[in-house]
Amino acid sequence: MLSSRIEGTRASLLDLYNFEATQLSFLPPGSDVREVHNYVRALDYGLERLPNLPVSQRLIREVHKLLMEDVRGEPWTPGEFRRSQNWIGPPGSTINSAPYVPPPVEEMRNALNQLEKFIHSPTDLPVLIRIGLIHHQFEAIHPFLDGNGRVGRLLIILLLCEWGLLTQPILYPSEYFDIHRSEYYQRLQFVSQRGDWEGWLQFFLTGLHEGAVDASHHVQHLQDLRLRYKDIISNERTADRLMMVIDYLFGQPVTSVRQIQSGINLSDHKTAKRYIDKLVAYGIVREITGRARNKVYKADEILRAIESSSDH
Numbered sequence: 208m209l210s211s212r213i214e215g216t217r218a219s220l221l222d223l224y225n226f227e228a229t230q231l232s233f234l235p236p237g238s239d240v241r242e243v244h245n246y247v248r249a250l251d252y253g254l255e256r257l258p259n260l261p262v263s264q265r266l267i268r269e270v271h272k273l274l275m276e277d278v279r280g281e282p283w284t285p286g287e288f289r290r291s292q293n294w295i296g297p298p299g300s301t302i303n304s305a306p307y308v309p310p311p312v313e314e315m316r317n318a319l320n321q322l323e324k325f326i327h328s329p330t331d332l333p334v335l336i337r338i339g340l341i342h343h344q345f346e347a348i349h350p351f352l353d354g355n356g357r358v359g360r361l362l363i364i365l366l367l368c369e370w371g372l373l374t375q376p377i378l379y380p381s382e383y384f385d386i387h388r389s390e391y392y393q394r395l396q397f398v399s400q401r402g403d404w405e406g407w408l409q410f411f412l413t414g415l416h417e418g419a420v421d422a423s424h425h426v427q428h429l430q431d432l433r434l435r436y437k438d439i440i441s442n443e444r445t446a447d448r449l450m451m452v453i454d455y456l457f458g459q460p461v462t463s464v465r466q467i468q469s470g471i472n473l474s475d476h477k478t479a480k481r482y483i484d485k486l487v488a489y490g491i492v493r494e495i496t497g498r499a500r501n502k503v504y505k506a507d508e509i510l511r512a513i514e515s516s517s518d519h
Contacts, residue, residue, distance in 0.1 A: 208243050210360045210381035213388060218243045220514050224461035228503050242278045246357060249273040250376060253365045262365050264288075264323055270365075271351055271358050283352035288319070293352055307396060309349035318348045326366075338366045339411040343398055360384070377422050383414035428512050429457060439489055445482070452482045456492065460506040460513065 208220055218239035226240045249270045260266050272286025284290075290312060296305035310318055322344050330337065345359045360381050367373040384391045387410075394410045397403040433453065440449045448471075455470045456462065462470075468479035483504055486492045492504040 208246075209379060209385050210246065210357050213356060213360075213381065213385050213391075221461065221510065223247070224459070224510070225503070227459070228461045228463055228466065238278075245274050245276055245278060246361070250361055250364065253361065254368060254376065257365065257369050262326055262362065262369055264319055266365075267350075267358060267362070270361060271354055274354050274357060274361075285354075288315070288350045289352050291352075293349060295349065307399065309347065315348055315350055318344070319350055322348065334370050334372060335412060335415060336408060338363055338370075339408045340404075341366065342411065343395055343404075343407055346395055347399055377426065378415070378418045379422065380411075380414045380418045382421065383417050387414075425512065425515070428515075429509070432508060432512055433457065436491055439491070440485075443485065445485075449482055449485060452479075452486060453491065456486075456506045456509055460509040461495075461503060463501070463503055 208218060208223060222240045223243050226244055252273055253266060253270045256266055256269070268286050268288065275283070275285030292302065292311055293309060294300060294302045294305035295307040295309070300306075302308060309315065322341065325337075325344075326341060332340075342359055342363055345362060346355060349355045351358065363380055364373070364376045364378065367378060368376060390410060394403075394407040398407050436453050437450060440446050440453075443449055451471045452467055455467060459466065459470065464476065464479045464483055467473070467483060468476055471479075473479045483492065487494065487504070491508075492506045494502050495505045496503050
């Protein structure tokens with residue numbers, strides 16, 4: 208959500224969870240919510256592919272194709288590197304007036320090959336420095352007609368996971384980049400204009416550091432919340448099953464009975480409904496549609512704990 212926000216998307220986390228809970232397929236193809244949902248799908252896909260397909264040009268194209276499906280950039284060759292010149296600047300910019308012009312197509316292809324070699328070549332550089340260099344180079348190459356920023360920031364997470372610094376994608380440097388958006392673009396630009404690698408890397412590492420500290424606080428908050436819920440339901444005969452539902456809510460704090468039934472592998476819809484009714488009675492979730500059928504439930508405290516990292 209935060210990475211998409213840098214590009215002008217305005218969808219909230221609640222919008223995204225509502226979309227996933229109700230599967231609002233009637234949303235227009237260019238909607239902001241669908242764009243953020245695509246980002247989630249692209250990240251999940253990339254992480255699933257890593258064991259068999261490390262970060263490479265092929266994986267980057269596959270991730271980009273998912274990212275751009277049914278959104279505003281879809282007419283611009285999703286999943287394919289550009290075959291024409293592009294440039295970066297405010298609306299109305301031309302190739303002559305744009306602040307930055309990426310390399311022509313032939314040079315772009317060579318640069319991508321060199322970047323892929325750098326990703327897979329042995330080096331004494333610290334891993335975080337390598338990732339900072341790779342992120343800048345990808346943005347400088349700008350190999351797609353649209354979606355370069357989001358793919359480039361997604362690559363940070365994929366590389367952190369591939370190289371063993373993260374086991375789950377729980378670090379969000381895009382928050383820091385969004386808060387300091389002007390400096391983010393300026394630092395990237397200063398490398399191209401002035402060769403100021405040190406300034407960019409200091410900015411990049413500060414973003415990772417702040418993101419790591421923030422993620423640590425949020426993980427602790429969520430763990431504390433989980434322990435409190437576990438204590439609340441401890442006297443229930445079905446406490447273990449209820450805890451499975453609660454754990455599911457930490458991943459999907461806006462949900463339906465059908466989703467819970469599928470999420471914890473229950474064969475009986477009525478049993479899932481009984482569990483959710485118990486959690487409603489304890490105040491852990493509440494129904495938010497007011498409908499008699501196709502109800503949607505929201506775990507307010509869990510959602511607030513997650514959202515608090517993105518409401519700056």
